[in-house]
Amino acid sequence: MDGDVRDERRERFRPREDAAASRLAELKVQYARKREEYIASGVLPDPSKPGLLEDALKLVGTCPDMCPEYERVEREVQKELDKLECFPGTTSADPAAAVKIYRRPAAGRELPLPEEVRPPLVLQQTLDYLVHSLLPADPSDPHFAVVQPFMWNRTRAIRQDFIVQSDRGAIAIACHERIARYHILCLHWKGGVGADAWSEQQELEQLRKTLRSLIEFYDDQRLLGHTYPNEPEFRGYNLLLHARDPETLREAEMLPTSVFTAPSLQWALRLRTLLQRSNLLEKRGQPQNTESTPHFFTRFFKDLARPEVSYLMACLAENLFASVRIGAVKTLARAYMPQHNGLPLDHVAMVLGMDAHDEARSFLELLHVQIGEDDSAKINKSTVLDEDKSFSSPFSRTLVESKRGEASCQAIIDGLATTAQSTPWPRTHSPLPHAALAQTRPVQTARSSAPEAPTPFAAWPAVPPATSAFTRPVAAPAAPAAPAAPSAPAPVVTTPPVAEPPAPSIAKAARAAPTPPPCRPKIPRNRLAEQLALRLCDQGTWELVQQVARSALAQESKKRNRRLRASLIETLASQLCRRLVAEPSATYVRHAAMEALASAQRARTQYRAAWSHWRARLAQVREQQRQTARLEAIRACLPHLKPNRLEKHAYRPLRAPRLWDSERNVAFTKTQQASSRLWACGSMARALVDRVALLCEETMTRPVCWIAVVYVEGDGVGSRWLRHKMALNSAEAVYTSHQGTEVRIIDGTHAKDSEHHPQLVVCEAGVHVPIPTQPTALLEMAWNETPTVLHEPVWLPRTRIVLDHADADADALFADALEQVVIALPADYHGPPAVCTSLQPLWDVWLGISDGVDTWLSRTSSPAVAHEAFTVLTSLANLFLRLVAASDTTASQSPLVLPLPSLETGKGVSDTLAQLAMGQLRSVTWGDPDAVELMHAHTVEQAQTGHFQLGFYMQALLCMALAHHGGVGTHVAVSAADLAQLRAFGQRALTDLAARIHTEKPAPSSAALPMRTSCTGKRTITPPTHAAKRGREDDASARIRRLLAQSVQLLQDTHVDS
16 A cells, blocks of 8 residues: 555656646746746836835736646646546546636745736636536535535635736626525535535635625725625625624615615515524623524524525525524523423424424434433423534525425526525626536546546547637547458557647547457458558548648637637726726716815805804994993982981891891802802903904904013912913913914013013003003003003003902903903014015014004094095005015016095094095905905994004005015015115105194104114004093993992992881
8 A cells, every 4th residue: 555655656746758747847938938028018016126005006817718728737747636627537637627726825926927817707707617517406416515625616716816806897796696606505515415524614714705705896886886686685695694793784784775675685684683692602702692682583493484585595594503593492491490391302393493303302412401201302491501512504404405496506506596586697608618528527527436447549539629728629520430340360450540649648548459359250361451441541531630620720719819808808998998987087076076065164164253243243232232221220210219327227237137048058159159250260361362363353364473461569369360360370371373373471570571572461550560662552450449650652552450349250351451452463564484574674664654644643633634644655555565576586567556546535534544445445456355345344344433543554455465466575685775765755754744733732853753663573553542542431331330339339228228
């Protein structure tokens, strides 16, 4: 025995010198050269150069055979061919029967060439050959178990070729559907009758992978607008295959309605619900129990037997019979007491869906359930079940196999024999050698393990079939009839000599010389010569016919390969064209939808902000009107509520009444809430930030920084309270509004005065505050009605908050005061750093001129002077724009011009300036329309209040002009001559304006005009002095609060007197 094994190994691994080994060596050289050419031309990626995943190339197979020639010759040389792939009785590969083997991807393995990968049409024809040529029609045929390992491997190779080419089209879906049905059929038949080496775990693994790929194909095709009628069927298979996975159920619930409501999927959901259990044995790695399950195991088997459930769905559910039956026995055990006589085996077999009571006996014995002599199962609460073991899935003839009927394996796999409403995919009839295989190899390689007697030489063709796997071999002509046997033997051969065919030669392997009879009659010499001449003529004719046939076969094979290649190229071109058309269209539609949605959202946000702003203003006006009416009512009642001093002392009780517990609790709660509001940390800082943010939104400006400085006196209670309200735990607190403006609140007590240029100063009454170099807003916090000591004119505007009443709302008073003092934002030009640096000297000169004009206009009441000041400032603004345009070396457009409106003067200075500004805005033809409309609204609002600021208006208009110019860049270089020219014109204009003004005080000389010095810091444009004073005098809320405090005090005194 050992000697035979050694001889076999020696024969297998000995160096091959035949035609197959020579052909393999040639193919290795050719494939190496082709690989280099493909890498150089970009068909294959270069393994030595790393690349990105999105730049990966798509491989397109071009192999026209079921097995590439290189692999077929290599496996023939290495003795790795299957019996189903060889010529009968030989070890030579049959090109018409060899199928590409599955090879596991490994590190270091090179990418396959296009000649080694089969295109989708060839893969579909290969699957047709496996199903319709190798697989028997009856699954109970022993040949089913013979071909099962071969088909398990070859179908896996088919799926691998689809994955390598990234093909997810209709052919890939059809092939995966048929492969999945084949795996389900193998699960039911356990690999076939007599399949001892079959593994259920491997079959389930390949079924899961096939269904996973199929579901991904369905999802991808749905995105492209394609649907497939068999999707509900395989979605149902996936639900049963993952019966206890909640994620699979969630995926099914997300499917479209047409797929989810299909009968096949609904039956799978029903069976999945019925087989859930809540009494599973808790083990690591096992599925969790399902809560609130009905344990309707009898309904599960009854529904499974219904004709609406397909055969393949029943085959897949059969894999879960053991789990359902174990759960059923545990449920029955909890229902019966130990005194129960037991359940008959026939009844147990019926409720558990078994074929006979013998099957029930074997199953219960595995669970260690006692069986009585009267064939009754002792299932009760005292029964200890041994379920911690593996149970093989049963083979049910009553519930499952009865559904097949007379259907063949081919009909089941193609989807032609299923009660579920699934549409079978039409099979492509390829010219595979079905008939030839059935005639030449049914006995020796397909149906029996022991080979029969060798076939005579005349029964086989002299040459093997063509190398193409999809061409039928040309049948050899029949051999001539043998003449009558002579009376005496002669030293001649009984068969004509033929030319030696190319390797592998089936004729040599299958030819066997017939045994000569024991006695042969002697043939006359002339007759023998005649026979030999006839045989030589037949042999020559035979060789000529074979040569012509081989030539015709080769030409036909070349034509067929060309047609197949053209068809493949056309299919790939059409698929690529559809994808190129679909992807840009989908991308464009998605981008257009996103842009439309963003525009709608932006418009909605703007409308909502505007609506909220006007609603707040309306609520504020209504509240002011309500407070005014309440004040009038209180004023009307004050004369009647004056108490009598004598009665007050006469009827005053000796002791104040005691409060009830509920009243005391209410009073304590109110006091605690008032204390919490009084000591709320950072409430004033938040009000300050909200005020700045509101001004940014109203004026459409975005200053980079806004500074407020807080000055307190010592570490008293009031100082600590003010620091707490401003959230000044350190020397500085920084906040950022949603517009991007940085709001800095600085503790001025610990900071140097030269480090900041604030826009607002908040201080306690009596605290020493440094005098600023420019007009700054001031908010003073006082604890009583002491007079203020800060009378410098640079504090513009300024206001005072008096917190002399216990019920005063400090936060509300602070917010009201902020509306009076913080009325505008810094109007400095906020452009890029280079632009701000280059324009800053010119901008500083312009700010000095505009401030001087505002100062002189505040001292006049003549509309004519206001009209002249507006005209002069507009001319200076145009000069400013011309100087900027002339200084910009990269400017390509002409400078902008501010129009000069010609309108009549109004009733006053503010009215005249407002009318001129509105007329000028209507004449502006450049700039952002939204910004122009906003400036027009602000002008109307200032005209209504009677406080129009010409300098602030011109500064805003110049900022809009510079933003519209767009060409001002880092190449702006303002010369000293331009600065001197603008300053000279400004001085002259201010001198003329001062000469025209008639006031009570003498006009200052031009040398004393408030010209602004050049500096790089930011500056806040402030309103005239009379605006702040008038705001404080006309503040109705302050008067209302004082009157309310007086009325409350009077009412308390009256109550005490009574």
